[in-house]
Amino acid sequence: MSDWLGRAVSRAEQVSDWLSPQRQASLALLREAQWPTRKTEAWKYTPVHVLADAEFAAAANSELAAAEAIEGLNSIELVFTDGVLQSELSQLPEGLTIVPLADASSETRQWAAEAFSAAKPSKHLFGLVNDVLATAGVIIDVAEGVSIEPVIRIVHRIGKDCEAHNRVLVRIAKNASVTVVEDFSGEEKSFNTGYAEYTLAESASLEHYRFALQTGAALSVGGSHFNLADKAQLNSTLVGFGSELSRLDVDVNHTGEHAFAKLNAIYLLDGNELFDLHSTIEHMVPNGTTEENVRGIVADHSRAVFNGRIHIHRDAQKTLAELNNRNLLMSRDAEINTKPELEIYADDVRCAHGATIAEIDKGALYYLRSRGVSKAQAQIMLSFGFINELVDQMPNQVLAEWLRPQLRQRFANMEVK
């Protein structure tokens, strides 16, 4: 056990609240957990030694500038600084309830306790750490049949040398719909675990964004996890920059039939950055659909890890599942470890998966050049276009307009080597 983990466990022993029964179960698992090494399959390409002996201040209260609003976005902003909620929750639209974890009513506690760790796999070490230490966070509840117009934007900021653990539990009732943005940024030395669990009831609809934009020494391990009931609709876009340690786990569980999940993910890495995306799609029942498109550009000495697993259970007949991971390497020193996995136990399914390390399309390059665009500029336009294609698909174009210049800026600083 690492020093850091040892401290986490002893801190967890002090935590006592209404989630204690759930936390105790995770703590038991955590005590048995092995610190990940190169031999741990799920962490094979993602060393966590930067964390092993690191020390951070817990529950600090950093002085950070106010979170930047997104121009033109109609939003409800939930800003967490070092894991502490800064925003006042007043005047919410009808049918929407948002409460800090600590303030949950007894009724809310009942379903939230059930939802806690229901979508997230229990074996994940940092997920367990989050289970036992995340006293900060919110519960978001969308009532039956309600469509929430404003986007719920959860902004996570962590100050220098701080550590924060945050948990978001979202319940979207039957026929309800909502958009949730999980927004992470920062570059100073820090560590956070941010886990969100979404429970979608029958015919519920979720538009989801996770912007994992930590860079530099901002260490981050987190996940977004979804349980989809009958005919639930999920449209999720993930965007990742890399840092010394940046790991994201995404799990989608088709627990009801005729659910639809669209997952688009983009990563854009430079310098010595590392970004690791693990996704697991569980098709437990028949007639589910998953479309997953993951695209990345890795430059300089950066490293991307993608592990995409689709598991089709024996009963999940008529599943449609597609998984595609495409990468552009901008430098000889950059590295991509990609592993799409299909595990199929049903016989009447349509599945496809693929992973490519792509080069720029020659025909497209010639086309741009034939109009007078220089080869160098055409390469830049096409490389950026490669990820921009997924930005174009974001249902919320205000967010796309906000994101695009950030990606463009980051991309402009990359060098082709």
Add this chain to the structure above:
Amino acid sequence: MLSIKNLQASVEEKEILKGLDLEVKPGEVHAIMGPNGAGKSTMGYVMSGREGYEVNEGSVTLDGVDLLGLEAEERARAGLFLAFQYPVEIPGVSNLEFMKAAVDAQREAKGEEAVSSKDFLKMAREACKQVHLPAEFLKRGVNEGFSGGEKKRNEIMQMLLLKPKLCILDESDSGLDIDALQVVAEGVNSQRSPDRSFIVVTHYQRLLDYIKPDFVHVLSDGKIVKSGDASLALELEEQGYNWLTEQREQSA
């Protein structure tokens, strides 16, 4: 303006052009007709500098500039424009961004200042209007999801913005219904001027009803075997291209 002399070129070591000669003066419209496989598209690709097209002999000069010594983008900046038969789709790169980059690059090469985004948008909208493309096509990925006809019109839209000296239209009529054909032809005709020339490559005479050529050439087996005025196109329409094969067999 354009002078092609004894152009011989091959693709993957297969000889396609076998001594092509063509002189185009400012303001002229030349039609190149011929059967499939004669080398019509190859001519455009070789002239525009597509990779994989090897020139073995001959020269191509545009206003005295040796095109074959230039990179593809430099040829475009020298005033060459090829309207493609099959324009590629480039999702993620918007039509507007693409054309702005192209126009800026060409202006820069001429020592002119870049156009402001606002002015360019106005110009681009105007060009779209002229070829009956909704302005929203500027925001879409280059040719992404466009129908065959929309792609061809998008090529002409680009030509309107780039104002080249010499335009090669590679089967810009293929796959078009009569309305779309007229739109394409009107776009081309609006650009006819004493200092701009066109080479219209086509399999069928139909397009030439709308774009009247000054000269018609028959390309067969990599060279021009017959030249004449617009009436030659009508003749070809009647006779087809079989006589070419017969002629070749006789000479063999």
